[in-house]
Every structure is written in structure tokens, then in C-alpha cells.
Amino acid sequence: MSWLRIAVGALVLAGCRSVPEWQRTPHDRMYQRVPPPRLHPPIRDDSFSEGVFFTRYSVVRPLGQLISPATYLRGLEVGPEAMDVNAFGQVVDSEWFTNRIGRRPMDLDALRRGPNTIDGPAPGSLFIERAKVEGVSPGFWVRDGRGRRFIVKLDHPAYPGLSSGAELVATKILHAAGYNVPQNFVAELDLDRLVVLPDATAAGPYGSRVPLTEEAVEAMLLNANPSPRGTVHCLFSRIIDGIPVGPFTYRGVRADDPNDEIPHERRRSLRGLGTLFAWLNNTDSRASNSLDVWLEQRAGLGYVRHYLLDFGDALGASDTTPKYISEGYEYLVDLPAMAVGFLGFGIHYRWWLPVQRSPLRSVGTFESQVFDPERWRPAIPNPAFQAATARDRYWAAAIVARFGRPQLEAIVETADYPETGATEEIVRILLERRRKILQWAFRDVLPLDDLQVRGHRVRFTDLAVRTEISLPTGYRWEVTDSDGQVLDGGECLQPEFDLTAAAARVADPERPFLTLRIWRQGSADGPSASPHLDLHVRILGDRVLPVGLERAVR
Secondary structure (H helix, E strand, O other): OHHHHHHHHHHHHHOOOOHHHHHHOOOHHHOOEOOOOOOEOOOOOOOOOHHHHHHHHHHHHHHHHHHOHHHHHHHHOOOOOOOOEOOOOOEOEOOOEOOOOOOOOOOHHHHHHOOOOOOOOOOOOEEEEEEEOOOOOOEEEEEOOOOOEEEEEEOOOOOOOHHHHHHHHHHHHHHHHOEOOOOEEEEEEEHHHEEEEEEEEEEOHHHOEEEOOHHHHHHHHHHOOOOOOOEEEEEEEEOOOOEEOOOOOOOOOOOOOOOOOOOHHHOHHHHOHHHHHHHHOOOOOOHHHEEEEEEEEEOOEEEEEEEEOOOOOOOOEEOOEEOOOOEOOEOOOOHHHHHHHHHOOOOOOOOOOOOOOOOOOOOOOOOOOOOOHHHOOOOOOOHHHHOOOHHHHHHHHHHHOOOOHHHHHHHHHOOOOOOOOHHHHHHHHHHHHHHHHHHHHOOOOOOEEEEEEEOOEEEEEEHHHHOOOOOOOOEEEEEEOOOOOEEEEEEEOOOEEEOHHHHHOOOOOOOOEEEEEEEEOOOOOOHHHOOEEEEEEEEEOOEEEEEEEEEEOO
16 A cells, blocks of 8 residues: 555645646656565576577467468457556566656656766776677677776678667667666777787687687777778677576566566567567567576575667668668568468569668668558567557557657767768658657557646646647547446547546545546547547545556557
């Protein structure tokens, strides 16, 4: 009952504040936190084979779905809803997700800072501990003078800023959304700062480690095409605190984690991630691009926190080079598309073929003209993304709606793109893809959000109107009691509703509950056949306390 007393106290304090502040502050009962995680001893590293993951989700499961009758009946039923949400449909704070920009606006400095708690590597020497020297995308692990460790990822010399910029922008957007991500920094690395430690190693054949020599490092860096000043454009990714215990999967639970009780495909935070990845064009959603870390709290006891990693395949990048035009539009192994192409004898024209690579090398294959959020695909089918419902997509789109031009410009500018015009082009494309995301996600759900309460008055923000996805049309509403009797109702132009009259008409003081139902004024078939919203409240004297919210999907 403590959380209830806190919520009621917050309402009492809200009554002493000015109306403008009330209109800016969302009702905090919509956002809650799960109980503190149970502490447990360290768990083992649960890494698994990439080959097994690829085969299972790209071949085995799709083949099973092709021959399963349930696949063709899926449109006749609604899948199971997410389980990591509260009575208001919001994802609760946990070691998976923390509400940030979706809960209240973030200032531009906080967006620029992202997850970073430091300003990057300390000045002075950077000591190389290990390295990847083969290929055209070298990288290495370094330690600065303060003992902080980083992975250094070098851009392809032909595409400066493409991969590092994509990773930085995606990192800061996903952090603002609420996910746990590493601290990333874009910088011009002075090669004279690098010092090879005597015990440094490099990757050898068959997974072995071999000694790393200064000659190998010099050859690696020459391949990165340093500037005349002896610098290279790169990304520093700080090693995450804690003991790594392997990636998390997008299906099932981790049996050795006592706090992991919700199947991952039933988490709205992971289902909605598919909508965010579609916006960012982050096609690599493999489990290996995640990390669970065990954080010790006291001697021998701790808990697991879940991170997203490696966004070098976001925006127009595919690792260090531009994406192929099909990436983001078909699975890497897309059996239905392959069947259509085979039966069409190669004549079938794929819908995504008009995609073109940007003339800006830092932008790569990132566009908004052909992009269709409903048809977007990661490289490998993701079971959590496939389980997403309209409510999951709305939840993610409501977060996307918080990123306007000022917010995106603040984030993208921190990528420090070396190519003139790249920042403006990426912001433009993100805004256009955002518009398409919101049109799609708001199509079947009434996008009223940011619940605010003052006394008996209830107010929402219409995200479709605020983001100019639709024009104001007004609303119809009715208030019913616990028996379904209509106590009040009417029409209004703004999503603001006064429940005073309905509260005065409640006949049974032992059942002080009301339901406010809202739908668009132009819905000819009434609320039952159109998207509507039901807000359930409890009458507490001269004020109401929200207790739940339901969104009906068309």
C-alpha cells in the first residue's frame, strides 16, 4: 500500500501547483518500477553458437511456419499481450528498461550526453591489450591512464564516419528511449598515443591468441588511412561494468537468473524494440548483439542487468561499409521472397529495388522514400519482433514521437560526421521515417498519452495531433459507473475532461469507480467499432485517482 499512499500524496501536492506546471507533468502512476532484483551468486557465461541461432530462426522456424495451419489463421486472432507492463500499458522500470524520454521531456544536453558518465578516454597514452588486425575493419582493446577500458572501432577508410556515426546515433536514441547501452564516444584518435603492452595479443587461427607486435599494429593502422595529422576517425566504446555472462535471447527465459521470469517474447520492451530498430534501420538484431552482466552488490551476491550492444548496422551502415539495398527490406534468408522469385522465373519485381545509396559516404544506404515500417525486416527473423501487437507498436511509436527535430539534431551532431551535409541528411531521413512510423502505429490505436490529473479533471496529449500526423477532429466521451450506467458525456475539441458531474452522481459510495471512454468525434460507428481508450479512476473526495487504462484496437 506504500506506493498507493505515495501516489495519493503526489495528487495532493499537484493540487497546490499552478495549472501550467500540471499541464507539463505526466501523472506518475503511469510509470512504476518492479521490486528490487533478488540477489544471487554469480551465474555462468551462457554464450551460444551463432550458427545455431541463424539456422534456427532463418531456416527451421520459417519452414515450420510455412507448413503450420496456425500461420494462416493468425490474422483471425490476437496474440498474447505483453507481460512486463502495468495497468496503464506502460513498461515498468527494471534492469531491462528505464523510462526516460517517454516519461518526461529530456533537455538537449542530456540527449547529447546519452549514457556517458565520463568525457571519454583520459588524456595521455592508450595501452593496447588485444587487437583484431585482420581485414579492413580493425579494432583493439585499450586501457587509458586511469585504468578505464575501451574497445576502439575504426571506420573504413573509404567511408569515414559511416559506422562510428551510426553506432553513436543509435546508442543515444536507444538510451533516451530507455534501454541499457554502453558508453560510446566518437573521436579523432592521435596514433602517437597508442602503446602496445608486452603481453598484448591478437586473434589467431581457430580461436587462438597470438602475441601482438608493434609491426602488426602499424600495418593495421596504415590500412585505416590516417590523416596527414596522424589521426583516424573512430569510436571508443567503454567496456561495461560487471561480469559478462553471455547474451540474452529474444525467446524464453534464462533459467539460472531468478529474476528472469517473463518470457522474452512477452516483453513489450523487446517487442517494441522492433519498431525502434525499423526507425533506425538497425538490421542486426541477433542475440549476440546483447549482453547480460552480473553486478555484485555485496560479498558474492548480485543481479543481472541486460544491455543492447553493437549498432554498427544501424542507419546506412553494414558493419564498416554501406548496406546492400535489400537490407532492411528482406530477411537474409527470406523463404517466401525466394519462393516468389523462383515461381516468377526471375521476372518478379521486388518492391524495394528503387532504394538508392546516398551520394554522401557517411550516410550510406539510408533512405525514407521506399521505407515501409510494416514491411521492414531485420537480417534474421526475431521472435520478439514477430510477436508484437498493435499495442506494443503504439508504445514504441509514442516514444519515437518524443524525438522532434531539435532532439534529433542534438544527438546526430555529436557523431561529428567528417562529411559536410551528412548531419542534416540523417536528421531529415530520421524525421521522414518517424512520420511513417507514427502513421502506421497510430492507425489502429487512439494515440492519447501523457495522462495528467488535477482534481476531477483529466487531460491527455493527442500524439497524432502534436506530431502533425492528423488534424484536430475533436472527441466524444462518456463516463460510466461500476454497473455500466452512463453518468455523463459529450463532445469536446481538446482531450480534456471534467468528471465532477459524474462523480457526484455515483449512487453507491462503496463502489467509487468510474470509467471514462474516449473516441474520435468523426467515428460514425461509435466507440465499439473504432479505436477508443478507457481510463478507470477511483473517486477520492474532491479528486480522482487513475487506477488503469485500456486501449481498444480497431
